[in-house]
Amino acid sequence: MAMAASKKGLSDSPPDGGWGWMIVIGCFLVTICTRAVTRCISIFFVEFQTYFAQDYARTAWIHSIVDCATMLCAPLGSFISNHVSCQLGIMLGGLLASAGLILSSFATSLEHLYLSLGVLTGLGFALSYSPAIAMVGKYFNKRKALAYGIAMSGSGIGTFILAPVVQLLIEQFSWRGALLILGGFVLNLCVCGALMRPIAIKEDRQNVPEFPEQEFEVQEQDLKPWSACSPLIKVWSHKCLCQCSWQEYKFLLMPDFVVLAVSVLFMAYGCSPLFVYLVPYALRVGVSHQQAAFLMSILGVIDIIGNITFGWLTDRRCLKKHRYVCYLIAVGMDGLCCLFLPVLQSFLLLVPFSFTFGYFDGAYVTLIPVVTADVVGTASLSSALGVVYFLHAIPYLISPPVAGWLVDTTGSYTASFLLCGFSMIFSSVLLCCARLAKKIKWTASRSAESDADAKQEIWTNGTMAYSVTGELDQKGVELLTSQANSYTKR
Structure with missing residues (x-):
């Protein structure tokens, strides 16, 4: 099929x-x-x-x-x-x-x-x-x-x-x-x-595993004595399954994907509790029920704007090569918003927070599949997205109860929001460090290659100079010999 x-x-x-x-x-x-x-x-x-x-x-x-x-x-x-x-x-x-x-x-x-x-x-x-x-x-x-x-x-x-x-x-x-x-x-x-x-x-x-055609060309007389549970069929099917699984999930061994996966864990932990506790926090600081609901409406509408506009911007030629950097900036900005949230204790201050957090939330949600595709390639995108969204599961399950426990223990939302903010900032910093390390390694390898090329060029030029000198010396000897022979004949 x-x-x-x-x-x-x-x-x-x-x-x-x-x-x-x-x-x-x-x-x-x-x-x-x-x-x-x-x-x-x-x-x-x-x-x-x-x-x-x-x-x-x-x-x-x-x-x-x-x-x-x-x-x-x-x-x-x-x-x-x-x-x-x-x-x-x-x-x-x-x-x-x-x-x-x-x-x-x-x-x-x-x-x-x-x-x-x-x-x-x-x-x-x-x-x-x-x-x-x-x-x-x-x-x-x-x-x-x-x-x-x-x-x-x-x-x-x-x-x-x-x-x-x-x-x-x-x-x-x-x-x-x-x-x-x-x-x-x-x-x-x-x-x-x-x-x-x-x-x-x-x-x-290009990523579809190839099997020899003779493995599939089986004559009818060969099939008759085979039962459905033949050990040979089991071995062959196991071989095919292993090769297909390796082709689909070999990206799990890629260092770039491992770093992205770890960062997703911290990002997912940080973003989930805010949607649960923004309204209760607003009510605690004296915002009315209608205004608290309006904050969530603002967040949802700006989230849509972030989805579309950030997607359009990162498709421009000047930003297309830097979508990975745009993603980590969006995650880091949401983390900073969470850090400042405990000091925002009025409706007029919470409105800009909903605008900023909603926009960058929509931005990085849009870029998650884009960055994943850039890391693993289009052929493995379906399997890679399955793994990436799988990694959201545990943070989504435990982060709201943990945040609620912190509220019950401390009597305020400060610890919960700070933990969310630092978690998202750590996710962004981790991606930034990985990108810097990769760039430093690439620069070092390029400089090593250029040094090797320079040495090769010097060695080649030296060899050519040596051979030219040898040829000149050989011609000089031949000239002297011919002159000596002509003098002897005279």
């Missing part, structure tokens, strides 16, 4: 347009149906807490489990996309996510919601999210950052639109009816999956 798919969309290079814009639209809708719906689950918290008579801590685990399951199962989505079909993977994810939301509308306990809304819906989102993002990278090269900016803006736009709609649905049909309608809405992932037309580019064909 994979070979047939590759034959349908055979291309020497990404088309940078055409059907690629339909892929961008499909990915945009996927981010609405996955990330935006995940953010809107927090609107159900008060309803769940009131209906099941549970505290905030136990209810908050629902959101953590959804986020964790989405990122933890991202490699599974990449595996299905690579070995079966990207279209089938996204459609299967839509069915699972829809089933989880529909089953959640019949929940009788929080444990039921942990499994249906947390695990099952999160698994469905995982099967859809990373393959859709990887498909954008396969269709775009020159305008990759802009394409990702448009596609990833679905998270902010979806949150901005869905949040009041979900609240209206809860008021009209209760939380059970709202979850049932959301389950039907998420079925649109199946439509998005149908848009993901497969394409195989030159880089993909």
Whole structure:
């Protein structure tokens, strides 16, 4: 099936347009149906807490489990996309996510919601999210950052639109009816999956493991005595699986990817708690409920602007070679915003914070798949994104409870926000140090090569001078000999 798919969309290079814009639209809708719906689950918290008579801590685990399951199962989505079909993977994810939301509308306990809304819906989102993002990278090269900016803006736009709609649905049909309608809405992932037309580019064909043709040319009479569990078949299939797995995940040994993966852990830890605790912090410092909600709206809208504008800017010729640096600057700026947050204790001071944090949050979210593609290449992008989003899982799961524990222990939000800020700054500094070390190593190797070339040139010139001198001496001897012979004859 994979070979047939590759034959349908055979291309020497990404088309940078055409059907690629339909892929961008499909990915945009996927981010609405996955990330935006995940953010809107927090609107159900008060309803769940009131209906099941549970505290905030136990209810908050629902959101953590959804986020964790989405990122933890991202490699599974990449595996299905690579070995079966990207279209089938996204459609299967839509069915699972829809089933989880529909089953959640019949929940009788929080444990039921942990499994249906947390695990099952999160698994469905995982099967859809990373393959859709990887498909954008396969269709775009020159305008990759802009394409990702448009596609990833679905998270902010979806949150901005869905949040009041979900609240209206809860008021009209209760939380059970709202979850049932959301389950039907998420079925649109199946439509998005149908848009993901497969394409195989030159880089993909170069990374496909080649097996000798004689291994596949087996006569019918040779197949008859073989059973389905023949040891020879097992050995051959194991060999094929190992070679395919090595081709897909050999980027794990790349030093650049290892550094990026470690930095992602600290970045994910730092960014998650702010979305949970910004509104409670604003209420504690005297901001009204309407103003606190407006801060989140500002953050969501500016997040969209950051997605698109930063993607467009980093596609310009002057910045295209420096997208890695732009990414680490965006992460570092969000970290600085978190460090200054404890001293911002009025609505007028928190508004600029929402603008700044929202813009740079949208910026680095757009650049995550772009930087990953620059590090590992387009052929390994799907598998690499699966690993990158997998690394988000544990920080997303533990960072909100840890931040809450710090608030309960210290009685303020200062320690929580400082830890988030330093975590994101460390992520940026780690990438910066790795880039500087690589540049120093490259400069040293270039200087060594230039010294070697200079020595080679000196040695060559010396050899040529020596040979020319020898030839002149030889001609001088021959001249003297001829003169002596002529004198003797006389």
